[in-house]
Amino acid sequence: MYHRRLGRSGLSVSELAYGNWITHGSQIEEEQAHACIRAALDAGITTFDTADVYANTAAESVLGRGLAGQRRESLEILTKVFFPTGPGGPNDKGLGRKHVLESCHASLKRLGTDHIDVYQAHRFDPTVPLEETFLAFADLVRQGKVLYIGVSEWTAEEITRGAAIARELNVPFVSNQPQYNMLWRVIEPQVVPASEREGISQIVYSPIAQGALTGKYQPGRPAPAGSRATDERGATFIQRWLRDEVLERVAKLEPLAAQAGLSLAQLAVAWVLQNSNVAAAIIGASRPDQVRENVKAAGVQLDADLLTAIDEVLLGVVEDDPRLTARAG
Numbered sequence: 001m002y003h004r005r006l007g008r009s010g011l012s013v014s015e016l017a018y019g020n021w022i023t024h025g026s027q028i029e030e031e032q033a034h035a036c037i038r039a040a041l042d043a044g045i046t047t048f049d050t051a052d053v054y055a056n057t058a059a060e061s062v063l064g065r066g067l068a069g070q071r072r073e074s075l076e077i078l079t080k081v082f083f084p085t086g087p088g089g090p091n092d093k094g095l096g097r098k099h100v101l102e103s104c105h106a107s108l109k110r111l112g113t114d115h116i117d118v119y120q121a122h123r124f125d126p127t128v129p130l131e132e133t134f135l136a137f138a139d140l141v142r143q144g145k146v147l148y149i150g151v152s153e154w155t156a157e158e159i160t161r162g163a164a165i166a167r168e169l170n171v172p173f174v175s176n177q178p179q180y181n182m183l184w185r186v187i188e189p190q191v192v193p194a195s196e197r198e199g200i201s202q203i204v205y206s207p208i209a210q211g212a213l214t215g216k217y218q219p220g221r222p223a224p225a226g227s228r229a230t231d232e233r234g235a236t237f238i239q240r241w242l243r244d245e246v247l248e249r250v251a252k253l254e255p256l257a258a259q260a261g262l263s264l265a266q267l268a269v270a271w272v273l274q275n276s277n278v279a280a281a282i283i284g285a286s287r288p289d290q291v292r293e294n295v296k297a298a299g300v301q302l303d304a305d306l307l308t309a310i311d312e313v314l315l316g317v318v319e320d321d322p323r324l325t326a327r328a329g
Contacts, residue, residue: 001014001015001016001043001044001045001046001295001298002014002015002298002299003015003046004201004279004280005201005279006118006148006174006175006200006201006203006279007174007175007195007198007199007200007201007279008174008199009148009172009174009199011076011117011118011147011148011174012076013046013047013076013203013279013280014044014045014046014047014076014280014298015273015279015280015281015298015299016043016045016047016269016280016281016282016283016294016295016297016298017045017047017048017049017076017078017203017280017281017282017283018036018037018040018045018047018048018049018282018283018284018285018291019048019049019050019205019282019283019284020033020048020049020050020054020059020062020063020284021049021050021051021054021059021205021284022054022284023036023059023284023285023286024050024054024055024058024059024062024063026054026055026058026059028286030062030065032286032287033062033066034062034065034066035287035288036285036286036287036288036290036291037063037066037067038066038288039285039288039289039291039292040285040291040295041070043291043292043295044295044298045291045295046074046075046076047075047076047078047203047280048063048067048075048076048077048078049078049079049177049203049205049282050063050077050078050079050080050111051079051080051081051083051120051122052079052080052081052083052085052103052106052107052110053080053082053083053084053085053122056085056086057085057086057106057110060079060107060110060111061110061111063077063111064110064111064112064113065112067111067112068112072113075117076117076118077111077113077116077117078116078117078118078119078120078150078203079107079111079116079119079120080119080120080121080122080152080177081095081099081100081103081104081107081119081120081121081122082094082095082121082122082123082125083122083123085103085106094125094127094128095121095124095125095128095132095133095136096125096128096132096133097132097133097135097136100133100136100137100140101136101139101140104116104119104140104145104146105145108145114144114145115144115145115146115147116145116146116147117147117148118146118147118148118149118150118174118175118203119137119140119146119148119149119150120149120150120151120152120175120177121133121137121149121150121151121152121154122152122153123152123153123154124151124153124154124155124158130161130162130165131165134149134162134165134166134169134171135169137149137171138169138170138171141171141172147172148172148173148174148175149166149171149172149173149174150173150174150175150176150177150203151173151175151176151177152176152177152178153176153177153178153179153325154176154191154325155190155191155322155325156190156191156193156194156195156322157194159176159191159194159195159198159200160194160197160198163198163199163200173198173200174199174200174201175200175201175202175203175279176191176195176200176201176202176203177202177203177204177205177282178191178202178204178205178325179204179205179206180202180204180205180206180207180272180275180278181204181206181207181208181209181213181268181271181272182209182213182253182268182271182272182310182314182318183209183212183213183241183246183314183317183318183319184206184209184318184319185318185319185320186319186320186321186322186323186324186325187202187322187325188275188320189320189322190322191322191325192275192277195277196277201277201278201279202275202277202278202279203278203279203280203281203282204272204278204280204281204282205282206282207268207269207271207272207281207282207283208265208268208269208283208294209238209241209268210238210241211238212238212241212242212246212247212250213250213253213264213265213267213268214263214264214265214268215250215251215254215263215264215265217241217242217247217250218247218251245316245317246317249313249314249316249317250264252313253267253310253313253314256306256309256310256313259306260300260302260306262296262297262300263293263296265293265294265297266293266294266296266297266300267297267302268297269281269283269294269297270297270300270302271302271307271310273297273298273300274301274302274307281297283295
């Protein structure tokens with residue numbers, strides 16, 4: 001497993017991170033979740049991403065128990081704050097000081113740790129002054145409860161504004177977590193250039209487009225039983241890619257993957273890692289063998305001709321409008 005630095009910071013993360021959005025605390029039993037975590041550790045993954053809102057806090061608890069007994073200094077644990085949790089009171093959401101501080105303390109307890117390596121604002125909150133949010137983050141950093149600050153699905157303008165305040169407060173703002181894959185490239189025109197200017201890296205999620213880039217979904221055919229597209233929650237996020245015109249193009253990528261000696265899913269994960277501003281790609285799994293297969297994408301270099309061929313196949317079905325950032329799943 002290779003590691004990359006987050007922006008201009010001193011923190012390194014594994015090229016592939018393990019994430020438990022949707023799966024832990026909801027889709028799979030805890031014993032199976034722990035088996036996936038062990039597979040990730042065995043493969044050399046050191047970076048684990050979650051959020052307080054995943055399974056309404058249950059995912060953090062599952063991850064915390066799954067990592068219990070591991071050497072804390074050998075791990076990078078990331079979580080997030082913004083979306084409503086708990087009973088849904090007026091301060092149980094957003095990026096106000098009260099919610100940020102209380103959510104951090106609750107996440108620490110669920111994760112069974114005394115610090116979070118990267119604490120991320122899960123979305124931008126236009127209802128709260130940005131200075132208030134970053135001051136709360138700064139206090140957590142000063143207290144040693146958080147080491148670095150990140151965000152998720154922020155626009156280029158929001159990242160630039162946040163970075164300016166972070167510099168004033170001497171807070172290490174190091175990452176953005178957007179959706180990014182062969183089909184969804186909305187960060188490329190504006191977010192990536194802004195992040196590069198500010199010394200911030202991307203930790204991307206959904207590199208296989210919630211499974212649409214695995215080849216398991218065929219045009220004109222129903223989704224396979226037990227797949228994400230048949231799960232009530234998972235189907236919400238994958239539906240945009242299940243159009244025949246998209247699946248027909250994806251099928252044409254399979255020979256390209258075979259020429260590279262990769263599965264289609266491995267090609268998809270390797271593709272996002274070719275972007276120099278991407279520090280890590282988050283993979284999820286419901287079975288340990290999925291982890292073991294996806295980690296084979298680490299360290300893979302795709303040549304320019306292959307990248308060009310991929311672009312030609314997908315021409316016309318790629319989303320790259322930066323205005324879609326706020327609507328990412």
